[in-house]
Amino acid sequence: MEIDYSKIKVIGFDADDTLWINETYFREAEEKFSALLEGYETKNKIDQELFKMEIKNLELYGYGVKGFMLSMVESALELSNNQVSQQTIEDILNLGKEMLRQPVELLEDVRKVLRKLSGNYRLIVLTKGDLLDQERKLEKSGLSEFFHHVEVLSDKKEENYQHLLDHLEIDVKEFLMIGNSLKSDVLPLIDIGAQAVHVPFHTTWEHEQVKINEGEYKYLKINKLSDILEYLK
Known part of the structure; x- marks a missing residue:
């Protein structure tokens, strides 16, 4: 799928099951x-x-x-x-x-991808869950050095994303979100005019599952995180 990422300046990453196993x-x-x-x-x-x-x-x-x-x-x-x-x-x-108490197990090539992209883009973490637990996992992951900002959201709906992007003064047309959940990491971003990349994880909580009609939303789906390096330089 041909998608133009030339205007992207900021990349948001989901954390659980995108950066590490959860x-x-x-x-x-x-x-x-x-x-x-x-x-x-x-x-x-x-x-x-x-x-x-x-x-x-x-x-x-x-x-x-x-x-x-x-x-x-x-x-x-x-x-x-x-x-x-x-x-x-x-x-x-x-x-x-x-x-x-579980150890933080990074998914394949996460560190390589973040190191590569951090040289050309501003990277942020946008995740949901318990604040203390997410802070603990980020610290244990050893990935903090790559991110300009970390935000733990109460939910991931259009209004949550729009409010955060406004607060951080990020132009929605310059923002790309990468995550494993269509419902939380892809569709809300497209609905507010941003772009998104879907990286499916082999296990998805039932609450995060959603069905859409093919062609209804324009987004990139990749098999593993490192595939994004073919589209972002």
């Missing part, structure tokens, strides 16, 4: 959560109810491990009719703490 840890925690509650419901039912609880709680807790942890506790109480043991609640809390 969703994999949530799926692993869900498996362990289902095993803890297998005496109360089937795995399929447990997965469904946990997802419903996460969505219901998004407005209160936002995105991230801590909100996920609280949703697991609440789901356990609901699925067990408040019969779940104190030990199981403690095990659930430990699942969340284990997620927060």
Whole structure:
């Protein structure tokens, strides 16, 4: 697809599952959560109810491990009719703490791509989730040197992006966003007049999945992050 990037001066990067692995840890925690509650419901039912609880709680807790942890506790109480043991609640809390202690595993060629692009573009991180956790991951990643600005958003909708670009005095026509989520990292940017690149990750949270008609949106889809170097010099 021929897309003109000649006017781009600022590039925004999503963090989770674009720069480093994240969703994999949530799926692993869900498996362990289902095993803890297998005496109360089937795995399929447990997965469904946990997802419903996460969505219901998004407005209160936002995105991230801590909100996920609280949703697991609440789901356990609901699925067990408040019969779940104190030990199981403690095990659930430990699942969340284990997620927060996970090492930061960079995706392929991330450092090479950032080093190359940082010489010609202003790079920023635009992610959502828990502020403390995202700051921790960025610090552990060793990637801070490449970014002019880091922003942890409560959500990634058109108004969130527009407000931030206005605040940072970035012309929307000079901005390119790169991320793994069509719903959060691509479509909102196109809707406000910016450009976006989709780099799919092999695992996507159900809430981030969206279907669009082919040709409805104009954006670049690449297989891996380093492919962007063919389009940006």
